[in-house]
Amino acid sequence: MKRSYLPVALLLAVLMLNIIFTQYMVHQYFYENYTNTIIAAIINVILFPVAFLIYKKGVNVHD
Amino acid sequence: MTDKNNKIPFNEDNYTHNINRNNERKLDRRGFMKTLVGAAGVFAVSSLPWGALAAKELSGLGDKKYPKQKITDVKALPVGDAVDFAFPGEHDSAILIRLSETKYVAYQNACTHLRCPVFWKKNEGEMLCPCHHGKFDVETGAPIAGPPRRPLPEIYVKVENDAVYAVGVKRYEA
Ligand code: FES
Numbered sequence: 001m002k003r004s005y006l007p008v009a010l011l012l013a014v015l016m017l018n019i020i021f022t023q024y025m026v027h028q029y030f031y032e033n034y035t036n037t038i039i040a041a042i043i044n045v046i047l048f049p050v051a052f053l054i055y056k057k058g059v060n061v062h063d
Numbered sequence: 064m065t066d067k068n069n070k071i072p073f074n075e076d077n078y079t080h081n082i083n084r085n086n087e088r089k090l091d092r093r094g095f096m097k098t099l100v101g102a103a104g105v106f107a108v109s110s111l112p113w114g115a116l117a118a119k120e121l122s123g124l125g126d127k128k129y130p131k132q133k134i135t136d137v138k139a140l141p142v143g144d145a146v147d148f149a150f151p152g153e154h155d156s157a158i159l160i161r162l163s164e165t166k167y168v169a170y171q172n173a174c175t176h177l178r179c180p181v182f183w184k185k186n187e188g189e190m191l192c193p194c195h196h197g198k199f200d201v202e203t204g205a206p207i208a209g210p211p212r213r214p215l216p217e218i219y220v221k222v223e224n225d226a227v228y229a230v231g232v233k234r235y236e237a
Contacts, residue, residue, distance in 0.1 A: 003092060011099040018106040025113050034117035041114030044106050051103035055096050 007058025014051045018044060131230045134159050134169070137222065145183035147172070150218055150229040156180060157218055158190075159227060160201060167227055170204045170215035181215065190215070 025040035090098075129151040140146055145160040150171075158172040160183050170190070172181040179194035189207070190199040197209030204215035217233040 005092070008092060008096060008099075011096055011103075015099055015102055015106075018103055022106055022110065025110060029113055029117055032120070034121045037117035038114050038121070041110040041117070044110035045114075048100075048103045048107035051100045055100045058096055059093055 004058070007054050010054045011051055011058075014047050014054065018047055021047075127232070129229075129231060131221070131228045134220070134227045134229055137225045137227060140227070143185050145185070147180075148229070151232060157229070158183060159218075159220065159229075160190075162201065165222070167220045167222065168201060168204075169218035169220045169229060170199075171218060171232070172215065174211055175206065175213040175215060176209070176211040 021040045021044050025037050025044065028034075028036040028040060132148075132150055134148045134150075135146050140159070140161050142161050142163055145158055148157050148159060148169075149155055150157045150169075156172055157169055158181065159167060159169040161167050170181070172190075173179070174181050174192040174194065174197055176192065176195060176197050179192050181190045181192045181197070181199060183201070184191045188201065190201055190204075192198070192209065192211065195210050197211040198207050199205065199211070199215055200207050204217050206212060206214060218229050219231040219233065221228050221230050
């Protein structure tokens, strides 16, 4: 029964980054900086597999 | 007493004895992490349309293309004068004003108030709407007096072999 809350913390951090980049993306879109919009969107998409990997690693630690 | 319990079916007056809902809504660490991953997925999916729209803007698909159209010859338009034309459609009346030797501006001249034709008042240096005395700035098309609140749509012009051409319409921005 050793449960680690590190993955939980990491996932929360990922979610925070998601929020930040989403807001950045929307703002950059309306400021017409379309390259920045695309960069933020790509980061947001990449964060999903990252979150999934953290989850996979995290559940293997005995729950 | 003890074996009675095994022989006689116990008195069953409800049908939920085998439903155990304890802990059903308990959110454990694993469930919480699943929720977080799901949220990350929602963020990822909802980013896609923004990326697509931005890519569309970057590739210039959003700008409508109109065939370029000759407005007038340079010689026929002295500095400070204006000429009416129609662009991009034959009913979209527009005005071209020559501000200096090399500077031309063009706007669709339907007033943004009630669509009266705006004309160029040379000696006052501003565009005037006859209907309710709206005035527009020549340099930008921005409304400066009277009822209109929105700028006149600008038309891009280009000078090529001694003639002035209309090449496009500026995208409307609210
Ligand atoms: S239509 Fe131009 S000011 Fe009213």
